[in-house]
Amino acid sequence: MSSTPPHASAVPDELDRRLGVPDAVLIGLGSMIGAGIFASLAPAARAAGSGLLIGLAVAALVAYCNATSSARLAALYPASGGTYVYGRERLGEFWGYLAGWSFVVGKTASCAAMALTVGTYVWPGQAHAVAVAAVVALTAVNYAGVQKSALLTRVIVALVLAVLAAVVVASLTSGSVDAARLDVGSDATFGGVLQAAGLLFFAFAGYARIATLGEEVRDPDRTIPRAVPVALGITLVVYAAVAVSVLLVLGPSGLAAAGAPLTEAARAAGADWLVPVVRAGAALAALGSLLALILGVSRTTLAMARDHHLPHALASVHPRFKVPHRAELVIGAVVATAAATTDVRGAIGFSSFGVLAYYAVANASALTLTPAEGRPARIVPVVGLAGCIVLAFALPLSSVTTGAAVLAVGAGAYGVRRVYARRT
Structure with a gap:
């Protein structure tokens, strides 16, 4: 197996390396500390009851393994x-394609969910219209250049952290x-804790944005391994603090029944003045997640288009802004289109399965690394792979x-394309 990325070194249009460790960390935080913390606690509590914190710990463990393998x-x-x-370089073309397919399709659904979350908090009666407007605005920000995206992410992360x-x-x-x-754990079941961990893992998954920006960070062999654990560690501390505080005022049953758990926690704490602030924070968090998601999906689309797994026209890099504009x-x-026509709950469930499939391939790829290539302790990708599947x-x-x-549809499309390529 190759230890160098031949596909990456042979591309004619490369992206500018502008991002350092702080920008990469902030992009990861903007992806992880987003709408997930506002939305995932209640369904996780319904699944795990008082085992919510155990589910959070399991999700964090799997996320750590995935982060280490990915870094x-x-x-x-x-x-x-x-x-x-x-996946392409370590396991073969099919597994790389399947990971890319899982990411692009799953995260596109997640983008729609985040856009609809913005609409629900900003203007519930016109949620779909606001969602579409948010997508258009953030696509324009990304089109204008990744450094502007990092600057906007910095502002959003600071405001959301203040609200939390x-x-x-x-x-x-x-x-x-x-x-x-x-x-x-007094009323928790094993299956319920695992389901809660799967739901909460969705909120951790943003560290992949750092890895998908590998062509746009300075000194990536040092920047990425530093940025990923820092972003994950900060996120875990924030999530644990929020989960504990909400449980202390609502309890597992109250949290499970809450439609907007952080808003309900503010009310239960007697801080009614904080309710509109939390609503605004939730909208900002969803915007931050949507911004980073569009950024990451477009970069994976760029890579797949370069290899003709998607239309090659999508591999174009803008000569001025140095972004994959098409x-x-x-x-x-x-x-x-999805934000205008779909339901947020279905989009989130579908995206969760896709993102775990994506990281399963990452861990399997890390298992093939040699010590000279910086392989992590073997237990890390083993636990990560098993955790993703479970x-x-x-x-x-x-x-x-x-x-x-x-x-299965994606795998079938890959097979059809290979058969067609052989015949022509």
């Missing part, structure tokens, strides 16, 4: 495309705190069947 691979293959590139900190402080200093509500426009159009199949049955069907 080592990204340092070795610093090209746009992430696991699409790693306000919720934590208001909850922990209120008279509604009851330590007995943290009776972890890929960004096509992804923006698809996401806008969590994927612990998701609700509808998500599993839909996700598996779409992966």
Whole structure:
């Protein structure tokens, strides 16, 4: 197997390397500390009950393994495309293609979900219209250049962190705190904890954005391995603080029944003034996630188009802005259409299965690394691979069947293309 990325070194149009460690960390934070923390706690509590924090720990463990595997691979293959590139170089063309297919299709659905989250919080009566407007605006930001995207992400992350900190402080200093509500695991089941972990993992998955920007970071063999664990560690601390504070004021049953858990926590803590701030923070968080998602999906589309797995016209890089402008426009159009016509719940379930399939390929790829190539301790990709498979199949049955069907469609399309290529 090759230890250098021949496909990446032979491309005629390369992207500018503008991003350092702080920008890469912020892009990862903008992806992870997004709408997931506002939306995933309640369904996770319904699945796990008082085992919510155990589910969070399991999700964090799998995310750490995935982050470590992805960082080592990204340092070795610093090209746009992430696991699409790693799978292709380490496991073979089909597995790279399947990872890319899982990422592009699954994350396109996630983009639609994030856009609809923006619409729901900003203007519930016109959620679809606001969602489409958000997609158009953020596609324009990405089109104008990745550095502008990093700047906007920095602002959004700071505001969202301030909102989350306000919720934590208001909850922990209120008279509604009851330590007995943290009776972890008293009503939890094994299957429920795994399903909660799968749902919460969705909120951790943003560190892939750092890897898919491998062609746009300075000194990627040092920048990416540093940025990934820092972004993941900060996110875990934030999530744990929010989960504990919300559980202390609502309890597992109250959290499970909450439509907007952080808003309900603010009300239960007697901080009604904080409710509109939380609503605004949720909209900003969804915008931050949508911004980074469009960025990552377009880069994987670029890599797949370079290898003719998608129309080669999408591999074009803008001569002035140095971004994959055609890929960004096509992804923006698809996401806008989906945001105008789909339901957010179905989009999230489908995306969760796809993202776990994507990381399963990343861990399998990391298992093939040699010590000279910076292979992590073997237990890391083994746990990551097993964790991705288990969590994927612990998701609700509808998500599993839909996700598996779409992966099968992608595999079939790959087979048809290979047969056609041989005959011509």
